[in-house]
Amino acid sequence: MLEGFQAGLSWLTILRRREGFRRAFSDFDPVKVAHYGPTDIARLLSDPGIIRSRAKIEATIAGARAFLAMRERDEEFSDFCWSFVRGTPLQRGRRAVAQTPLSRTISSELKARGFRFVGPVIVYAWMQSVGLVNDHAPFCHRRATLAAAGSGIGRP
Secondary structure (H helix, E strand, O other): OHHHHHOOOOHHHHHHOHHHHHHHOHHHOHHHHHOOOHHHHHHHHOOOOOOOOHHHHHHHHHHHHHHHHHHHOOOOHHHHHHHOOOOOOEEOOOOOOOOOHHHHHHHHHHHHOOOOOOOHHHHHHHHHHHOOEEOOOOOOHHHHHHHHHHHHHOOO
16 A cells, blocks of 8 residues: 555655554554545545545555455465465565566556556565565665575565
């Protein structure tokens, strides 16, 4: 959800409003968010604690519904995500990349399930943030942790 809201903005903008998002979107509870309707959308559009983009708000609600639909089909979101990397983070050298063939594949799969604001660039940033791909700089403290996870320790 936060990756989608970040589109076109800096991460710092999103991070500064993270608690506002948490409050506005019921502690990120997908069951509650999935039930949001027009009154909730109006409330969110007037909330200065979040990014007030109708498209991004509606995408968040659709994402909660898609997440729950997957669960109803006994398709756990975590298993779905990690299946693309066979359960361990991909180890990549640090280079400037905005999207990959894998982020395009995952983007298509998410869209097919009803998620929005999940283009391949957003998905690649999300893959980095959740640890599916490790392309941290050599001096970054996260690189070694994720490299260890990628060598067989399991999901970070």
